[in-house]
Amino acid sequence: MTACGGGSDNNEPAPPAPRVSAVKVVGDSLSDSGTFGLKATIQASADEPNVLWVERIAKSYDLAPLCPVYRLDKIDEVHGMTFAPNSQPGCTNFAIGGGRINNTLRDGGAEGELSVLRQLRDAGTAGWKATDLLVADGGGNDAADLVGAYLGAPSDQGAAYMTLLGTVIPSATLQAVLAGPNGLETAGGLYMQTLADSFAASIRTNGLDKGLQQALVANIPTITYTPRFQAVLALVEQAGGPAVRAQAEGLFKGWVNAFNQRLAEKFADEPRVKVMDVATRFTSFVAQPQNYGLSNVTLPACGAEWIPDSIVPHREFADCTAAALAATTPPPGSSGSDWWKRFLFSDGFHPTPYGHQLMGEQAVDLLGQADWR
Structure with missing residues (x-):
């Protein structure tokens, strides 16, 4: 029997449990929330503290702003960069600017924190709850390394390129590929496929096999559209047509x-993993910028060493602030103090806050389609 008088809430259904209670991130500068004390984009924008695409994902779940698991400890000529745990509690962003799937020995190799595979191991060691969401990116810096080594072949007789290929492709396999038609070029594709295998295997071993139920994995943007690689390709054209x-x-x-x-x-x-097709969307940004509210998809708002300061001053990220850009004479084709806000690129390789907003929207849409909201 129920008591007379006021109503009771005992029969009210409990609110649904959150599908995601923590966002855990691995990757490179596209996702690094401040390992080096800043983010690889324009500083002090109105979007702070949720500027990066991964931070916007966390915000969409009403979670606290992300913070880096690691902090830069020191840099030396022998050991490269070393990192230490961040003293701030509750941090879940393992991504580090410069992160690679195939990390160089100088920066610790597969055991160094710059290795995305090491980041995945650390995240797996920390453990997974059913309500954790892994957000992972990787491979962009690896692709840039491969391109750089290939283009440097005329000056070093291909030594750097061959060394890089040999770090992941077994010698017998590599020699067989090199002996075939367009062997050097085919080997580059095999190298990237091998990295994808390693990345996927690590997500499975350190995530899914340890209880991870939800993972959003970004593929590599088409890096040739970045200002940095457009400048490289311009030099290729200058030399060869x-x-x-x-x-x-x-x-x-x-x-x-x-x-x-x-x-x-x-x-x-694998229903527990959704691959986010950044490459196709990124290509659309460049081909149809008007569809995404983009005002410029070729010029970096922070400038670059190959761009005259008369067009836009070159600033390192520490100096490339929203206030500094607002006080800068707009480049040709732009006007007003907000000229930079709808640019796609901050520097030659990284998005502006608005570019991250577009990526974040794509991610949130995909998470909604997966019913991970």
Whole structure:
């Protein structure tokens, strides 16, 4: 029997448990919330503290702002960069600017924190709850390393390129590929596929096999569209002509596609993992900027060493603040103190806060489609 008088809430259904109670991140500068004391984008914007795409994901779940798990400890000529645990409690962002799937020995190799595979191991060691969401990116710096080594082959007889390939491709396999048609170029695609295999295997071993139920994995953006690589391709064209440039650009896009296709294949039948197709969306940003509210997709708002200061001053990230840009004479084709706000690129390789907003919106849409909201 129920008591007379006032109503009772005992029969009211309990609110649904949160689908996501923590966002845990691994990756590189695209996702690093401040390991080096700043983020790889324009500083002190109105979007702070949720500027990066991964931070916007956390905000969409009404979670506290992300903070870095590691902090830069020191840099020396022998050991490169070393890192220490962040003393701030509750941090879940393992990503570090400069992170790679195939990390160089100088920065600790596979055991160094700059290794995305090491980051995944650390996240797995910390453990997973059913309501954790892993957000992972990786491979962009690896692709840039591969392109740089390939383009440097005329000056070092291919030594750096061959050394890089040999770090992940077994010698017998590599020699067989090199002996075939277009062997050097084909080996680059195999290198990127091998990295995708390693990335996917680490997500499975350190995440899914340890209880992770939800993972959002970003593929590699088409890096050839970045101002940095457009400048590189311009030098290729200057040296060899438009046809050589087109051939090189097609090759480098093919390498990125090789990684992305293999990554998608690895998780095609895995309901706990959603692969976010950053590459296709990024290409759309460049091809149809008006559809995304973008005002410029070629010029970095913070400038670059290859761009005259008369167009836009070159600023390092520490000095590239919203206030500094607002006080800068707008580059040709732009006007007003907000000229930079709808640019896609902050520097030659990284998005502006608005670029991150667009990425964050894509991620949140995908999470909603997965019913992970």
